[in-house]
Amino acid sequence: MSLLFFSVENSEPYLTLEAKVMCGVIQKNLPIVGHLPALGSNEPLHRTLGAMADKYGKVFLIRLGIHLALVISSWKWQKKVSPPTTRSSLHVKSLAVKLMGYDHLMLGFASQGPYWHDVRKLATVELLSNHRLELLQHVHDMETNSFIKELYAECIKNGGLVAVAMKERFEALGMNIAKLIAVGLVLVSDTVPFLGWLDVVNGYISKMKKTARELDFVLRNWVDEHRQRRLNRKINEEQDYIHVMLSTMDDGKISAQDANTVIKANCLDQLNLHVGKQRQVDESGIKNLIYLQAIVKDTLGLYPAVPLSAPRESMEDCTVTGFHIPAGTHLFVNLWKLDRDPSIWLNPSEFIPERFLNDHANLDARGLHFENLPFISGRRKCPGISFELQELHLTLAQLLHAFELGTVSDTIVDMSEGPGLTVPKATPLEVILTPRLPSMLYDFNKQKE
Numbered sequence: 001m002s003l004l005f006f007s008v009e010n011s012e013p014y015l016t017l018e019a020k021v022m023c024g025v026i027q028k029n030l031p032i033v034g035h036l037p038a039l040g041s042n043e044p045l046h047r048t049l050g051a052m053a054d055k056y057g058k059v060f061l062i063r064l065g066i067h068l069a070l071v072i073s074s075w076k077w078q079k080k081v082s083p084p085t086t087r088s089s090l091h092v093k094s095l096a097v098k099l100m101g102y103d104h105l106m107l108g109f110a111s112q113g114p115y116w117h118d119v120r121k122l123a124t125v126e127l128l129s130n131h132r133l134e135l136l137q138h139v140h141d142m143e144t145n146s147f148i149k150e151l152y153a154e155c156i157k158n159g160g161l162v163a164v165a166m167k168e169r170f171e172a173l174g175m176n177i178a179k180l181i182a183v184g185l186v187l188v189s190d191t192v193p194f195l196g197w198l199d200v201v202n203g204y205i206s207k208m209k210k211t212a213r214e215l216d217f218v219l220r221n222w223v224d225e226h227r228q229r230r231l232n233r234k235i236n237e238e239q240d241y242i243h244v245m246l247s248t249m250d251d252g253k254i255s256a257q258d259a260n261t262v263i264k265a266n267c268l269d270q271l272n273l274h275v276g277k278q279r280q281v282d283e284s285g286i287k288n289l290i291y292l293q294a295i296v297k298d299t300l301g302l303y304p305a306v307p308l309s310a311p312r313e314s315m316e317d318c319t320v321t322g323f324h325i326p327a328g329t330h331l332f333v334n335l336w337k338l339d340r341d342p343s344i345w346l347n348p349s350e351f352i353p354e355r356f357l358n359d360h361a362n363l364d365a366r367g368l369h370f371e372n373l374p375f376i377s378g379r380r381k382c383p384g385i386s387f388e389l390q391e392l393h394l395t396l397a398q399l400l401h402a403f404e405l406g407t408v409s410d411t412i413v414d415m416s417e418g419p420g421l422t423v424p425k426a427t428p429l430e431v432i433l434t435p436r437l438p439s440m441l442y443d444f445n446k447q448k449e
Ligand code: HEM
Pocket: 005, 006, 007, 107, 108, 109, 120, 123, 128, 178, 182, 185, 188, 192, 193, 194, 304, 305, 306, 308, 309, 310, 311, 374, 375, 376, 379, 380, 381, 382, 383, 384, 385, 387, 388
């Protein structure tokens, strides 16, 4: 089977418009059942298609304007229609795609072909390669540190806690990092915002606290060991300094007691500063934060930033497990529904990161496991996976380590989704931040000097 993607910014309003005009459901051996009022409503398309999957099954056809579209909501089906090396694909031509994708020049909007191939290679081998991300790890660390520092400073200025609208903050952080790391993919904040994970604040404070404790534990062990090693080394290094002080004493310029005090203070100051810096979690510490990784996985499953794959088109007639699929049929994979399959996940709509510690411990989100596909799989899978995971882990770790998070007046966070290609929150997220760690870790004393 030959399939292909195209991406449409704001594709949901576009699809909804067309769907309003002529939309019905065809199932194998079933007639069109009529119009779907829900498609004309404000409900996000992935939810509408998800509800249809509950009614009509994990695979069904809809009529979308003049096109037929196959909608897949099960990982078993997705596996059958999206082999990683699908060839000879045809790009869906549409005016909307042409206009919004700069005449198919943006990577996500480009037709499969030599241009897409070259730009994709540039993105995966150069801009977003693991090697490059490793080289530029300090950019991630630096930007995330100053993001946390800024929030911390606001807390201090406000007498200990502050209410912050997070969306803009995350957008600015993502933008800064993306600009520095992948100049040329600026599209990130426009089309692939990656902020949905903070929604987990909704009733999950205890899980956040558990993560913070995990961070404390891992870092404390590391710091204790490190502090001891560092102290020993520092004492050796100070030997030279001591010799100088002793000779100054011999000259009668300083007493032995004063010399001792100066040496100790000097030694401890430097050590505190050094250890203080290390107590802020960095990229190298993330691999030990198993629970934090589970939180990110479960959040990506519950709130995939791209809930519905961009439609692809079959170039020729084909059969998918007994179903006849005519050439020109569009394909949508409902990633949102797929990640909530009750035959795989216990209580799929609930936030239970523990599932990734036990039964599904070996699953990762990189497109190898079809049960969990927030970045999709195959040739058009997201090239920003490593970048994104690095950023999510680091920002979440730093944030939960540095602050207690709460909601304004302890209200439940409104989780409703707004319209768009990605899943933005309908209402802005405001959280109350209260520092957990001493200000020494953020170099405020040093800054005052
Ligand atoms: C949580 C964050 C993200 C998620 C869940 C995500 C998910 C996805 C998915 C599902 C697709 C395939 C869409 C389709 O059906 O065509 C995709 C494509 C893409 N993503 Fe991401 N993405 C994320 C972040 C990023 C970031 C940070 C970047 C860039 C630094 C990025 C760059 C791209 C590009 C360029 C494509 C198009 C690839 C192509 O068409 O060959 N994504 N993403």
